[in-house]
Amino acid sequence: MGGLNAITTRDASAHRPLRGIWEQGFKSNSIREYSTRVELHVDRFIRILEQTKGKFVDCVPLVTNMTFDIMADLSFGTDYGMQAGTGDPSYMGYLHDYLCALSVTGSLRTLCDFMTVLPYDKATAEYRKQGEKLLDGRIAMGKSRPDIFTHLLGEDIETGKKLTYSELNANAQLLIVAGSDTTSTVLSNVFRELSLHPDVQEKLYQEIHAAAEAGPFDCQNTKNLPYLQAVIDETLRLWPPVPAGAQAQTGPAGATIAGRFVPPLTAVRVHHLALMSDDRYFPQGERFWPERWTESREDGVKDVRAFIPFSFGTHVCVGKHLAYNELRLTVARVSQKFKIELGPNYDDQQYRKACKDYFTIMIGSVEARFVPRI
Numbered sequence: 485m486g487g488l489n490a491i492t493t494r495d496a497s498a499h500r501p502l503r504g505i506w507e508q509g510f511k512s513n514s515i516r517e518y519s520t521r522v523e524l525h526v527d528r529f530i531r532i533l534e535q536t537k538g539k540f541v542d543c544v545p546l547v548t549n550m551t552f553d554i555m556a557d558l559s560f561g562t563d564y565g566m567q568a569g570t571g572d573p574s575y576m577g578y579l580h581d582y583l584c585a586l587s588v589t590g591s592l593r594t595l596c597d598f599m600t601v602l603p604y605d606k607a608t609a610e611y612r613k614q615g616e617k618l619l620d621g622r623i624a625m626g627k628s629r630p631d632i633f634t635h636l637l638g639e640d641i642e643t644g645k646k647l648t649y650s651e652l653n654a655n656a657q658l659l660i661v662a663g664s665d666t667t668s669t670v671l672s673n674v675f676r677e678l679s680l681h682p683d684v685q686e687k688l689y690q691e692i693h694a695a696a697e698a699g700p701f702d703c704q705n706t707k708n709l710p711y712l713q714a715v716i717d718e719t720l721r722l723w724p725p726v727p728a729g730a731q732a733q734t735g736p737a738g739a740t741i742a743g744r745f746v747p748p749l750t751a752v753r754v755h756h757l758a759l760m761s762d763d764r765y766f767p768q769g770e771r772f773w774p775e776r777w778t779e780s781r782e783d784g785v786k787d788v789r790a791f792i793p794f795s796f797g798t799h800v801c802v803g804k805h806l807a808y809n810e811l812r813l814t815v816a817r818v819s820q821k822f823k824i825e826l827g828p829n830y831d832d833q834q835y836r837k838a839c840k841d842y843f844t845i846m847i848g849s850v851e852a853r854f855v856p857r858i
């Protein structure tokens with residue numbers, strides 16, 4: 485991807501100023517400013533579901549198009565048009581291929597550094613050309629637009645660091661990669677779990693139906709719906725978009741982890757999915773059971789510190805609150821309008837087998853119908 489971006493920069497002193505720049509874009513007042521953009525794309529998604537007229541569709545590409553459009557809007561200031569059918573799918577396709585490569589290079593850091601000096605192939609050249617066109621268009625708009633890129637154009641308060649052109653490019657693209665496939669796999673899995681658990685779907689509908697009487701849903705008024713939050717957190721626990729977590733390294737003095745000494749400069753990682761489905765922290769760890777996050781919490785959550793879908797520490801996901809806004813709004817609006825049912829040929833074993841861990845999880849298709857609730 486060219487220059488340094490926040491997630492691949494593992495050297496703490498180089499990461500700190502980058503992170504300082506990113507954090508400006510995720511303060512609560514900034515996130516509030518993005519809400520109207522998010523709401524616009526979610527509205528379009530609902531209209532697309534309405535147009536399916538209760539027929540079976542693969543909901544995964546529909547959701548992916550929406551989350552991609554949201555991130556393209558907030559990073560490159562463009563209506564990319566994946567939902568409208570006018571966007572070029574090759575750019576998104578390349579980003580997915582890039583993620584597959586990241587699953588290898590993310591573990592072999594030296595290879596990753598070496599690859600940046602290798603000549604690149606035709607597909608990469610085309611992708612870079614498209615990326616730079618988007619970037620130049622956004623830079624020309626300057627700092628007046630209320631989006632995340634405006635903050636990437638700013639500087640780190642502590643050090644005064646500003647991003648160079650190639651760093652802007654790398655970080656704007658990180659925004660799309662980190663922010664679109666993650667939320668999209670969670671949403672598809674929420675729809676899948678709701679269909680597999682009609683009792684949960686009905687209970688969620690009751691909460692949503694009652695709340696809808698106060699007015700149309702937006703990013704603010706979906707924040708305090710406990711069962712909605714529980715359904716989302718339970719899906720994040722069982723279907724974390726980064727199941728194996730990010731690779732880290734012990735420092736020059738090594739580290740003592742769970743009572744064992746791990747030598748200096750050794751690759752280590754905490755596997756998010758293994759931790760979050762462990763019965764010691766979440767009894768009946770493999771069961772989809774949103775109630776564990778609500779009234780019977782003390783039975784279902786033994787140690788909340790083990791809930792780490794957004795990771796932890798200096799690289800903890802900077803987009804967490806924006807992601808929750810998108811997830812809550814989309815699930816609330818879909819649940820209010822539709823009853824979700826899986827297709828007659830849906831096979832959960834097959835679905836699980838088709839999932840691939842390419843740093844972020846890649847899922848197969850989820851054939852479902854969205855039947856309007858009148």
Ligand code: HEM
Pocket residue numbers: 490491492503506658659662663664666667670724725726729730793794795796798799800801802803804806807
């Ligand atoms: C459900 C949605 C999401 C999940 C589960 C998630 C999870 C994660 C995880 C596990 C990491 C890796 C942290 C590490 O290296 O230890 C990460 C990093 C990151 N995420 Fe997210 N993410 C989500 C959505 C988003 C969104 C919507 C954005 C942007 C708008 C975003 C931006 C980032 C960035 C920039 C980083 C790199 C942070 C750094 O290294 O300093 N993420 N995320």
